[in-house]
Amino acid sequence: MGVISNGTTLLDAGALDSGIATGSMTLLSTSTASSSATIDFTSGINSTYKEYIFKYTDIHPQTDTANFSFQTDIGTDTNYNVTCTSTFFQAIHAEGDGSEEVSYNSGNELGQADDFQIIAENANADADGCIAGFLHLYEPSNTSKVKHFNTNSEYNQAGNLCMNVRAAGYFNTTTALTRVRFKMSSGNIDAGTIKMYGIK
């Protein structure tokens, strides 16, 4: 059944008409961790949107000092090892009012490597510790250009440090990316939610 108002089709065949203003940010998928080894997004990443945003909230590691990280894959592959070059810098401040700095961290960058990209290092597994932030992935379906991303994570690091970190880079492939995986460097993702949005 369709709905027509004053001669204008508002919706038909189970979808809103393309001319109806609906905003430009669409929730595509929600994954909630429950002692999960990984959180995978294996569908919905295609040419429909030129940008995807992954928002992670209340990500709690099972293991203290684990690194929260992500990688991508192509087609139906499950290797999650696309070549990546990236940068990483961080602002630090201890709850005890020391260690204040903003600095580049070469230990968490990738140089044409296929490792998982760290987006939060040494996360705190205390009961109230968690990670929040977002990852922007730009036009993953492009078949002629590399695929850029940038991230910003805020968390309380093991050792009671307030951390604000930014990783950015590109997956050095002209093959379309279709999958994104998040995981900890050790142990599971004990709890937390990751939502994937498409940006028109």
Next chain:
Amino acid sequence: MGLISNGTTVFDAGSMASGFGSSMVFIKKLTASGSANLTFHNGTSNVILDSTYKEYLFTFKNIHLAENTPFSFQVNTVGASGFNETISSTSFFHRQGESGANDQLAYSSANDQAEGTAFNRLATDQGTGNDENLGGFLHLFNPASTTFVKHFISNCQAAQASAHSMNRLAGGYINTTAAIDEIQFKAESGNIDAGDICLYGIA
């Protein structure tokens, strides 16, 4: 009554089904006019700041302060007052003088907090000239959580009083497991002369 098209539920129970419409939902705009502060309190004046959304976004547009002073925020947990929750935060900036001098990237220890209860600074040294203002945003993650601390991330771009383009990035957490339902923005001295703050929920 629901509305089903071709087997797909589009509307039901008074709202649009998931997958339709935008996931960034406008909630409230407050406009300053010589205002001592701008405050969003869940349940007041149609403000939503509770478990409805896992993330809230505040945008700052054309914020013009009456005095050359930091622009900052604090929160209250449910039922509390005083805007003095415990915060640990970082703050750094990059800037460039209009003359081309003083280009700089630096940590800013004067504007962070270590388990402090002061208002947390989002922008500093904003000029009060007629054309000087700041714009930016603040993300607040899951303020309704009763398990975890509450993280925030902000970025403010300001025309600094000393004729600099000033971009300040602050992040941190409100170190409480109690739910937060109220947030206040203010200038540390004087009023917010003009400007808008909009609140959005991210579904």
